[in-house]
Amino acid sequence: MSINRAILLGHVGGDPEIRTVQSGDKIASFSLATSEQWRDKATGERRESTEWHRVVVFNQPLVGIVEQYVKKGSKVSVQGQIKTRKWQANDGSDRYSTEIVIGRFDGSLGLEGSPKGAERDEHAYGQTRAKPAREAADDPRMGMASSAPSGRPLADDLNDDIPF
Known part of the structure; x- marks a missing residue:
């Protein structure tokens, strides 16, 4: 048995991109930053490391939530599958992108924190x-x-x- 599941909690790096495909369905994508902080034992300085993740949402109700509520700086939790896709760059070379994918029928997205003005x-x-x-x-x-x-x-x- 094997499990392919990623659970992330972080901040959105930019306003989500919403695309409409030929079937009329929408796809949302955005970058998500996760960070860890520690104190360097040798110098005593505070250190931080940030990882950037690409999130793609195919679940139509969740795309609507992303479109309406998720903005740059929003704190969100996502749960989805890790998928790597192959694509070709303009120069013809093969490129690979690893993404956290929230499929049509699985995964989740949660809005963390309180809304502004509440x-x-x-x-x-x-x-x-x-x-x-x-x-x-x-x-x-x-x-x-x-x-x-x-x-x-x-x-x-x-x-x-x-x-x-």
Whole structure:
């Protein structure tokens, strides 16, 4: 048995490139930087090493997320297969590119960190809210009301039934 799986957490090096192929499907690609830091034992200086990875996304729902939310500097996690492809340069020489590929039906991509402009609500149990509570209650896409029918926040109702 063998496994071909790469898991990376890093920062996007530039805005993603989105291409549309003849079938109408979109393909997203971007560079991802992973870094490690250490202190040099001999000199005591802080050192850093950065590796650059090429990520290619074929999964259509994830391409939409990349297109809408991923920008230069975004912190993302990716999980995909390591693939090397052969191509020819303009001078006719063979070139090779190794990429992390998120296929149509496998792999994942996660947006790490909080979105810009988001606020923390102490009653949100760790969730990040980008809209004020009043606006969220009026937005049918939020899927839940921001307050109980009594007008109190939902967090107050939840605490009433906790047995400890």
